[in-house]
Amino acid sequence: MLQANKAKAMVLVIGLSVIALTLVGFANGAIGDAFGLSFLRGESFLEKPGVHLAPQQILGSHAGSALHGGGKFILTNTLLSSFISSILLIILFVVATSKMRLVPGRIQGLVEMLVEGLLNFIESVAGAPRARSLFPVIATIFLFVMANAWIGLTPIYQSIGFIDQGHMVATLVRPAATDLNMPLALALISFAFIEGLGIRHLGFGYVAKFVRLDNLRKGRIFMGVIDLLVGVLELISEFVRLVSFTFRLFGNMTAGEILLLVSGFLVSFVITIPFYGLELLVGLIQAVIFAGLTLVFATIAMTPHDEEH
Numbered sequence: 001m002l003q004a005n006k007a008k009a010m011v012l013v014i015g016l017s018v019i020a021l022t023l024v025g026f027a028n029g030a031i032g033d034a035f036g037l038s039f040l041r042g043e044s045f046l047e048k049p050g051v052h053l054a055p056q057q058i059l060g061s062h063a064g065s066a067l068h069g070g071g072k073f074i075l076t077n078t079l080l081s082s083f084i085s086s087i088l089l090i091i092l093f094v095v096a097t098s099k100m101r102l103v104p105g106r107i108q109g110l111v112e113m114l115v116e117g118l119l120n121f122i123e124s125v126a127g128a129p130r131a132r133s134l135f136p137v138i139a140t141i142f143l144f145v146m147a148n149a150w151i152g153l154t155p156i157y158q159s160i161g162f163i164d165q166g167h168m169v170a171t172l173v174r175p176a177a178t179d180l181n182m183p184l185a186l187a188l189i190s191f192a193f194i195e196g197l198g199i200r201h202l203g204f205g206y207v208a209k210f211v212r213l214d215n216l217r218k219g220r221i222f223m224g225v226i227d228l229l230v231g232v233l234e235l236i237s238e239f240v241r242l243v244s245f246t247f248r249l250f251g252n253m254t255a256g257e258i259l260l261l262v263s264g265f266l267v268s269f270v271i272t273i274p275f276y277g278l279e280l281l282v283g284l285i286q287a288v289i290f291a292g293l294t295l296v297f298a299t300i301a302m303t304p305h306d307e308e309h
Contacts, residue, residue: 018270053254055079055179056170058162077171078179085147085176118142125292126299134298137193141186142291148176149253149283153260153276177253177286180246187245190294195238198301205304210235241297245290252286 059075096111104112118139123131151157152175161171176182198206212227256279263272 053178053180055174055181058170058172076179077174078176078182081151081173082144082148082176082182084173085144085151088151089143089147114143115139121292122295125295126302130299130302134295137189138291138295138298141190141294142287145177145186145249145290146283146287148182149256149286150280151175152178152257153279153283175253175257177249178257180250183246183249183253184242186249186290187242190245190290190297191238191242194294194297194301197298201302202304206301210238241293245293249286249290252282256282 055076055078057074057076058080059073092107093111096107100108119131119135122134122138126134157173158171160173162169198209210231212231260272260275260279263275
């Protein structure tokens with residue numbers, strides 16, 4: 001009975017705290033400021049958000065850098081973020097595999113579950129014989145995209161920056177996927193991986209997918225011209241993937257960042273929590289889509305044309 005009363009009291013305290021923070025959030029956000037409800041500094045609790053689509057340079061000798069020095073080495077906040085997420089992934093796998101046991105601990109169990117899930121996913125698409133050869137690239141893409149999406153949601157991640165005359169002129173780190181260069185780099189890696197697999201497994205037969213001359217050799221001029229046009233369309237579709245891969249990831253991640261920025265400005269504190277949950281889901285979905293599409297196209301590229309049906 002005593003424990004039940006303690007539980008009820010705890011729920012009541014948490015509920016009242018959430019309500020209080022929600023009211024304070026309304027009062028200190030832009031919405032409350034519009035109705036004259038702000039009581040901190042007589043204005044909105046948060047500064048008016050500024051969206052920077054281009055990455056901000058934080059190190060280098062170029063004018064406008066937040067920090068000077070570094071010579072010819074240029075470092076942006078999005079590049080630093082990609083380094084941090086990569087290092088965290090390396091540390092996770094080193095710790096998980098340093099003292100492997102038959103009965104895994106929490107970290108080892110988490111990593112084993114993650115690896116097994118990714119391997120089963122690849123096997124379901126490409127088949128068991130090809131799964132292990134595809135696994136390193138597909139798993140790396142998935143983990144890198146997800147880590148970069150999730151690391152930017154930590155509360156203090158984008159709160160550290162460089163102040164000039166009382167205003168933050170540049171954040172120290174920013175999610176890498178909000179920089180067009182990172183999705184483009186991943187798209188190029190995916191493109192090279194897919195085309196390389198196709199040439200490796202099919203040789204000249206893969207090139208014949210784009211240059212179809214069989215009907216022309218047999219004197220079927222009309223069908224030969226159609227085949228050539230289809231080959232050109234196939235070639236164009238290969239390069240269009242670069243655009244679709246790049247802007248799908250960039251657009252979704254950037255839109256999510258703007259959503260969190262605007263929601264936190266309008267109503268601070270509690271109301272923004274559901275949006276954080278949404279962005280966790282979006283980060284996972286984008287990682288699955290990018291890695292999954294790379295896997296599907298790689299599987300198609302390795303499949304001989306007479307097996308495509």
